Amino acid sequence: MFFHRKELQYHAKPEKSDPLFAKQLQEILGGQFGEMSVAMQYLFQGFNTRGNEKYKDLIMDTGAEELGHVEMIATMVARLLDGAPINEQEKAAKDPVIGAIMGGMNPHHAIVSGLGATPENSAGVPWSAGYIIASGNLMADMRANLNAESQGRLQVARLYELTEDRGVKDMLSFLLARDTMHQNQWMAALQELEEKEGGKITPTTVPAEWEAMDFSHKLYNFSEGEDSARGIWASGNAPDGHDFQYESEPVGFGGKPELKPAPPYVHSTPPLDK
Amino acid sequence: MFFHRKELQYHAKPEKSDPLFAKQLQEILGGQFGEMSVAMQYLFQGFNTRGNEKYKDLIMDTGAEELGHVEMIATMVARLLDGAPINEQEKAAKDPVIGAIMGGMNPHHAIVSGLGATPENSAGVPWSAGYIIASGNLMADMRANLNAESQGRLQVARLYELTEDRGVKDMLSFLLARDTMHQNQWMAALQELEEKEGGKITPTTVPAEWEAMDFSHKLYNFSEGEDSARGIWASGNAPDGHDFQYESEPVGFGGKPELKPAPPYVHSTPPLDK
Amino acid sequence: MFFHRKELQYHAKPEKSDPLFAKQLQEILGGQFGEMSVAMQYLFQGFNTRGNEKYKDLIMDTGAEELGHVEMIATMVARLLDGAPINEQEKAAKDPVIGAIMGGMNPHHAIVSGLGATPENSAGVPWSAGYIIASGNLMADMRANLNAESQGRLQVARLYELTEDRGVKDMLSFLLARDTMHQNQWMAALQELEEKEGGKITPTTVPAEWEAMDFSHKLYNFSEGEDSARGIWASGNAPDGHDFQYESEPVGFGGKPELKPAPPYVHSTPPLDK
Amino acid sequence: MFFHRKELQYHAKPEKSDPLFAKQLQEILGGQFGEMSVAMQYLFQGFNTRGNEKYKDLIMDTGAEELGHVEMIATMVARLLDGAPINEQEKAAKDPVIGAIMGGMNPHHAIVSGLGATPENSAGVPWSAGYIIASGNLMADMRANLNAESQGRLQVARLYELTEDRGVKDMLSFLLARDTMHQNQWMAALQELEEKEGGKITPTTVPAEWEAMDFSHKLYNFSEGEDSARGIWASGNAPDGHDFQYESEPVGFGGKPELKPAPPYVHSTPPLDK
Amino acid sequence: MFFHRKELQYHAKPEKSDPLFAKQLQEILGGQFGEMSVAMQYLFQGFNTRGNEKYKDLIMDTGAEELGHVEMIATMVARLLDGAPINEQEKAAKDPVIGAIMGGMNPHHAIVSGLGATPENSAGVPWSAGYIIASGNLMADMRANLNAESQGRLQVARLYELTEDRGVKDMLSFLLARDTMHQNQWMAALQELEEKEGGKITPTTVPAEWEAMDFSHKLYNFSEGEDSARGIWASGNAPDGHDFQYESEPVGFGGKPELKPAPPYVHSTPPLDK
Amino acid sequence: MFFHRKELQYHAKPEKSDPLFAKQLQEILGGQFGEMSVAMQYLFQGFNTRGNEKYKDLIMDTGAEELGHVEMIATMVARLLDGAPINEQEKAAKDPVIGAIMGGMNPHHAIVSGLGATPENSAGVPWSAGYIIASGNLMADMRANLNAESQGRLQVARLYELTEDRGVKDMLSFLLARDTMHQNQWMAALQELEEKEGGKITPTTVPAEWEAMDFSHKLYNFSEGEDSARGIWASGNAPDGHDFQYESEPVGFGGKPELKPAPPYVHSTPPLDK
Ligand SMILES: [Ca+2]
Ligand SMILES: [Ca+2]
Ligand SMILES: [Ca+2]
Ligand SMILES: [Ca+2]
Ligand SMILES: [Ca+2]
Ligand SMILES: [Ca+2]
Known part of the structure; x- marks a missing residue:
């Protein structure tokens, strides 16, 4: 009240x-x-x-x-x-x-x-x-x-x-x-x-095995120029105790996404492109 | 780009x-x-x-x-x-x-x-x-x-x-x-x-004389019950270096706000209440 | 058309x-x-x-x-x-x-x-x-x-x-x-x-037994000061024919709401407070 | 507070x-x-x-x-x-x-x-x-x-x-x-x-001479069918004391609205229609 | 009406x-x-x-x-x-x-x-x-x-x-x-x-000298892969009569945008970065 | 990416x-x-x-x-x-x-x-x-x-x-x-x-028998005045190859919509109107 x-x-x-x-x-x-x-x-x-x-x-x-x-x-x-x-x-x-x-x-x-x-x-x-x-x-x-x-x-x-x-x-x-x-x-x-x-990464309750840990401390350089590499976020100790890493030329792991053709009942464009 | x-x-x-x-x-x-x-x-x-x-x-x-x-x-x-x-x-x-x-x-x-x-x-x-x-x-x-x-x-x-x-x-x-x-x-x-x-209170550029410092570290008990008084935010050192204070019964400093009657040209309710 | x-x-x-x-x-x-x-x-x-x-x-x-x-x-x-x-x-x-x-x-x-x-x-x-x-x-x-x-x-x-x-x-x-x-x-x-x-309270079709009638005509003084007690809405006959009542110090009937701790699968804060 | x-x-x-x-x-x-x-x-x-x-x-x-x-x-x-x-x-x-x-x-x-x-x-x-x-x-x-x-x-x-x-x-x-x-x-x-x-028409403070009173109590039949003419809002005394009137075939008073051609600096369509 | x-x-x-x-x-x-x-x-x-x-x-x-x-x-x-x-x-x-x-x-x-x-x-x-x-x-x-x-x-x-x-x-x-x-x-x-x-580019009333015509018919390849170069929009006649051009590696003309430091009265971050 | x-x-x-x-x-x-x-x-x-x-x-x-x-x-x-x-x-x-x-x-x-x-x-x-x-x-x-x-x-x-x-x-x-x-x-x-x-009417995949073709090329005069009848959209060949038709006095095919009375459990107004 x-x-x-x-x-x-x-x-x-x-x-x-x-x-x-x-x-x-x-x-x-x-x-x-x-x-x-x-x-x-x-x-x-x-x-x-x-x-x-x-x-x-x-x-x-x-x-x-x-x-x-x-x-x-x-x-x-x-x-x-x-x-x-x-x-x-x-x-x-x-x-x-x-x-x-x-x-x-x-x-x-x-x-x-x-x-x-x-x-x-x-x-x-x-x-x-x-x-x-x-x-x-x-x-x-x-x-x-x-x-x-x-x-x-x-x-x-x-x-x-x-x-x-x-x-x-x-x-x-x-x-x-x-x-x-x-x-x-x-x-x-x-x-x-x-x-x-007992941790700073929210939520603290996520089991370690849920997380793809290889990607948890990497700074990817997606904007040309390496000014950001000079920061404390690019190397040395991270707030969660692990070490930061810097990746100057990020690559893709997911391949080129190609979707299935649309089924006829959604009346989208049929495959025209060959 | x-x-x-x-x-x-x-x-x-x-x-x-x-x-x-x-x-x-x-x-x-x-x-x-x-x-x-x-x-x-x-x-x-x-x-x-x-x-x-x-x-x-x-x-x-x-x-x-x-x-x-x-x-x-x-x-x-x-x-x-x-x-x-x-x-x-x-x-x-x-x-x-x-x-x-x-x-x-x-x-x-x-x-x-x-x-x-x-x-x-x-x-x-x-x-x-x-x-x-x-x-x-x-x-x-x-x-x-x-x-x-x-x-x-x-x-x-x-x-x-x-x-x-x-x-x-x-x-x-x-x-x-x-x-x-x-x-x-x-x-x-x-x-x-x-x-x-050199500070944690954003923005750090506000001159001290702009701030009513008497009110900068007081926890006011506006919700009945004093559970919050048990926290580290109610006494001892605050993150900005000053000391927290606890005010169990907050009072008002601003008086009862009474507004002037509405001028006729806004067609609000004229004073009826006497 | x-x-x-x-x-x-x-x-x-x-x-x-x-x-x-x-x-x-x-x-x-x-x-x-x-x-x-x-x-x-x-x-x-x-x-x-x-x-x-x-x-x-x-x-x-x-x-x-x-x-x-x-x-x-x-x-x-x-x-x-x-x-x-x-x-x-x-x-x-x-x-x-x-x-x-x-x-x-x-x-x-x-x-x-x-x-x-x-x-x-x-x-x-x-x-x-x-x-x-x-x-x-x-x-x-x-x-x-x-x-x-x-x-x-x-x-x-x-x-x-x-x-x-x-x-x-x-x-x-x-x-x-x-x-x-x-x-x-x-x-x-x-x-x-x-x-x-045959009534002014909308909707008129609510059966009487659905309504907690004890609370249907009481003005509760939730804002300090009793100016409102002087109004025709605080005593005497209400538009629906019943009598208005004034409650100067409202009390709660619902107790203090304490919710169950969050189940682990919502990743909210576990109980920390003891 | x-x-x-x-x-x-x-x-x-x-x-x-x-x-x-x-x-x-x-x-x-x-x-x-x-x-x-x-x-x-x-x-x-x-x-x-x-x-x-x-x-x-x-x-x-x-x-x-x-x-x-x-x-x-x-x-x-x-x-x-x-x-x-x-x-x-x-x-x-x-x-x-x-x-x-x-x-x-x-x-x-x-x-x-x-x-x-x-x-x-x-x-x-x-x-x-x-x-x-x-x-x-x-x-x-x-x-x-x-x-x-x-x-x-x-x-x-x-x-x-x-x-x-x-x-x-x-x-x-x-x-x-x-x-x-x-x-x-x-x-x-x-x-x-x-x-x-002293009145029911909000706001009560509008001077009578501001209002085009000829239009203040007329019900216009803009939806075909005269069911609404059978209501108490179509004739007899209105809540403000005046008499309701019913207009079965509403006419316009404002003429056909023709706007000036758009000036060239808004780059709208120039007059093409002749 | x-x-x-x-x-x-x-x-x-x-x-x-x-x-x-x-x-x-x-x-x-x-x-x-x-x-x-x-x-x-x-x-x-x-x-x-x-x-x-x-x-x-x-x-x-x-x-x-x-x-x-x-x-x-x-x-x-x-x-x-x-x-x-x-x-x-x-x-x-x-x-x-x-x-x-x-x-x-x-x-x-x-x-x-x-x-x-x-x-x-x-x-x-x-x-x-x-x-x-x-x-x-x-x-x-x-x-x-x-x-x-x-x-x-x-x-x-x-x-x-x-x-x-x-x-x-x-x-x-x-x-x-x-x-x-x-x-x-x-x-x-x-x-x-x-x-x-007399034209298909809206608005048709823009004087030619307002437009940087060098850029009016170029398709820039901002998404890797040259599938789009195979389209009728990449070469040949455009709907407005000019010829389409394809630019496989787009470059910038505007230089790197550096803004003046924020003036003190907006209380943004002062220059820290040296 | x-x-x-x-x-x-x-x-x-x-x-x-x-x-x-x-x-x-x-x-x-x-x-x-x-x-x-x-x-x-x-x-x-x-x-x-x-x-x-x-x-x-x-x-x-x-x-x-x-x-x-x-x-x-x-x-x-x-x-x-x-x-x-x-x-x-x-x-x-x-x-x-x-x-x-x-x-x-x-x-x-x-x-x-x-x-x-x-x-x-x-x-x-x-x-x-x-x-x-x-x-x-x-x-x-x-x-x-x-x-x-x-x-x-x-x-x-x-x-x-x-x-x-x-x-x-x-x-x-x-x-x-x-x-x-x-x-x-x-x-x-x-x-x-x-x-x-093979068509300009989107989506082109709708089977002909889904469409009430009698109504597919008629311009209905719902706004008084026949200026629009002078346009190329009122007669002659339409972009999809069929012929436009003009209907000067549109009629309704759907009858007067009367909804069933509201069931009591939605607490809407019961039928009062007789
Ligand atoms: Ca970068
Ligand atoms: Ca409290
Ligand atoms: Ca009160
Ligand atoms: Ca009507
Ligand atoms: Ca591309
Ligand atoms: Ca018309």
Whole structure:
């Protein structure tokens, strides 16, 4: 069960309205790595965790927090939209600054939500659950989470560069901090999982005999030029303890694939080519 | 520029046809973490890399390889569809095994592609570029890549459990191996980037004064129960060198958000509530 | 069968071209509550109606009309795009008003449709059949329809505020009127259905013993603060004739959900947590 | 801010596993009118409410409750997947019942989530924020909400017919009850709003002179046959107090739409037709 | 304006119910090349035609017809769903044929539409306007139309193979015929356009000096093996009158692309690679 | 297998940065007919070709080339984004030209990709595999290909009109040329297929007795007005050798569709209408 408390987790008050920034800020609300994504990703991971209550509680703690971030950013978007010049056509025709705002703002903020946040990214594309992952394997999912918090903090930093508003920057400073915590916690969990499971290659439960081990540590040079051969991934010890190898001229093992002619009942092209 | 060589990188020959498994196998072709995703993700990361040619070459090596995996799995899907019972209605009505195959196979394999692979996942949903990430920040993107190879290898392992076909298992054994390599290489690259950039919190370039540091290491207990307090993420040293803190009863700092009444020109509900 | 007559149902002539408004107007053509949505929603409802020919005819009357509205708005969009400054780069570099238009217009209007309407919303997202509903239950669907006409008329009113063009306003005045009619007619149908079916809770056919009646009239206070307790939905008579109740501190009946550990063959995390 | 409590709002324990029903049940989790939709719809409505705290609290009470329903159904799905025959190929080949289950279950439950719920509908299509609505106009949105609870309860009733499992039916009986409450409460709110705003045509704030009133109460017979003329929507008093009219042979007012020839710089077809 | 007449254009009566075929038949209703696609494609092309009334009328004739095909197939789907075994769980547990039907049918047909057609393809993915094209250039669009009718007729032929029902086959025989007509008419229109515009390369209006003519007739051998050199596309006269050339070893003209280092304000990876 | 060579196939260097054009150029990278579409379409067609190696090689030659075009345009987009004014808010507030650029550019270029290309169209909608087609029938697919190259070249021509940059125009001149070649080659292949298969109506393998031949050559006048009767598609010889016929007043053959009442277990509306 979820309970809502009216206070925001942190301040969400801009100094002044800014409809263009409202549009840009939507990215971290309803974009691929916005707050809707991390909230839903963590909640589904938590719901699906089988056993392992300590991890589940950590995941649910964070999922519930992210719901509060959705609220915080939605509130900021609404306030940035106060005073959007959506009924000032006459002025817009003469004043290019107003014209640029009307041309650049998300039309949904005027027409669909009536000066409110929308569940979509900075280009106006609706949020999709196709963004999220909850695989049931905690090591895999901690990596998904570490990635999400890394992409998310990067986007917050870029948005920080895009505004001069001290109120907005204040909220972003909090989000930078929380993304720091979340990167830290998922890295710590990951480290513990790798130790407890005794390996870093996910899933750790695959029997050795399932894997074609000859191919497990070779870097194939499929892009001309050997710059990559200079990396620590091309020779020496790999993170899983085996040695990396470099293959400068990869060959194929699978032969040329020729498919059987199509049977007549699929009405594809009969064999014409002789 | 890209060049195609006709040989497959590895064998893709099933022992016998299996339209149901062809449907399931689509997940690692056109699903969220299928080969289309990693191929396109790496290629876009490579195209967008600015400077850092060594990393770029590694990324392009791997992106080009993944295109070959798309081909390998597409070929396997086509061969698994040889002999799909799509014109055997009369038999199907009497033979429940044939009936189950016809009911369970992806209808697109019969109607749309004519016994060929489709660019979609195991549920028949078309692949979307919304799955991929190429942020321009290599540390963030290596984490995306490590996640992708972890989710991908997990799905391959699950598919391995779903079939008895030795030809299919042979191809999957190769994919398990390549995902092992790719997890290894992205981990190695990540380790090097963290060392060279001197930090693990992405992006490392955010000035300290941008961040509300009071909130950077606190675990908030937003889900009742304190199981998570027992973890290494709740106290002691965090991966970035600072100390974790645990907050059992989180409070709000942002006050209750009240928005201004809607201006008349958006035709929202006027204030009624007094 | 459908027949097309060349006349438009109403005027669709702007006073002058306006590519930015063309973009905004797309919302009521290809947006969630645009004319494509109501047309397709009503047609599918009509096709699927079983028995009840009087309702079916009303629905088909309206669905066919909405196809004409698609045409009317598409025509208006095309005319608003006459004279779009898409080959005036040199001027645009100097004239910020032209620059704002080029920056703000939908690029599809220039590149994809060549100054024609597109089947997408004001942000350029293609129309999706995921917007519509045709459930087979007329009471449920009349509510979907009443909602669609309410959202639609709201968006028309907001667009009316966004333009000074008398030709555009003339067309919008007609759309406001038709949405008034459609709200009226769906409300009337709904009222009749509620009377004939003898209830307002959809579907009316659920046997009483299927429902956990203890929970059918309770408002649970899941968001801190008791403002909602002051409403007519918290006590007194409910629309279905029973009495509302208010529960200030909701409790759970379902216990703490613990899932069985994952079986080994899904390669999820084994139980680590003890 | 949101807080999570570990107890489920209601029981979510099936008598036995049933992977096919797990797939079907996804509809009310991640479908157009599933719990994700109502949760997100209500939360965004609440976040965007301007003034009108009593309504906002009601909306937030309900939004937070729906998050708990997401959790309840996700838990049920996971339990229905216990014992899915995903590593029993040999048996499946011989036992048509197991074969039908494997052919009919959602492949994502086996391959992607590892026996957990997924954020998608019963066909495996990911949830989309394009489903939801938060317009800022409460009367319009209450109609969206009444529709959502009507469609939702209809789907629960249909799922009730699809299972014999008493544990599942118990959970569905609770959902039927809550959807009864939610239909009741949105109807009550709607009634109050119509009274306070003094009208039933949304938005009530449109000035009379904006609307082409001649067209506001006419039913046009665009589908051959006059069955619809027998309805209460074709004559007599309309819900807004005016009188309905019936137009048996609708005519066009807008003339034949002829567009200007395309300018050469869009490279469309030049005028050929003479 | 559009008018609807109640008669179907052709018979749509199956001999008996068949929920699995109902699912498959959805492909030509709501799939990429289903009737919704051709209807909407032609209508948008017609709405956007500038001048050229003869073509516009042909396009509108056909678009209106296709709306009638949507209706015809929707009706067939509904009739194929009569008698779907959705409340026969007890039987299904024992009877594998019923089990296979319940596992294989589209769950939306039971839960969402209540035995009606849905606006989605055979995998249950909703129709998207991203499928259609209306470019304003008639030659380009006639090619889109010829393709649509070719893919469509191919899918009808494959569906014909999938059923033994004489009523279904009767309807499909009509659709095969109409797709024959539509292929014929678009080919005829295309031929006329090519003659009138004096060329076959679309758009014909591009000035010669815009095009890097050295590259306009070369086949580059980017896939190892020279099978393609044996084709009429590798030497001799091309359809536009020039001569084809074959380049066995393609070279690059654009140099190695090196991008400038990322500026600090995007927080990408600084140059590390030396 | 695919190999990557670092050189670009052609120059991709703009004279100067232009973030607005970078946004527009995305259309031919990640739009419906962008390079991702043709690359993926051809590769899937090649993978699925059964027999017919000469055609397969041609398709693979072209698919591999198109991957190189993705790279070329991605590089151009990145270079057009050099110098995007994304940290110049103070200037933007005063300088409307900078304001228009910031309002008009794709926010993803600043926030998500950090001045790199994105896998999406000019409106910011992610590329979808729902755009592509690989049916297994070469005649049908050659028509899809001819259409794709026609739409693509049209869009390149329109983009050529939208820029004054000589570097950009140079790259577009190459793309115009390659689209000329590809239109030529698919037309040639089509002509050969029509000859070898002995017919132009796809698929050519449908037995005559499957088709309701009475309807195979009739143009039905479903849109009022007889302009279309003046075309070569209304009388005289059709491309398949039969004669066209014109039907000025189309009638229905299928009767009025009445569906059986809904069975009680779907909880639709019972028959009310008498
Ligand atoms: Ca290399
Ligand atoms: Ca906790
Ligand atoms: Ca409350
Ligand atoms: Ca009528
Ligand atoms: Ca070749
Ligand atoms: Ca006509």
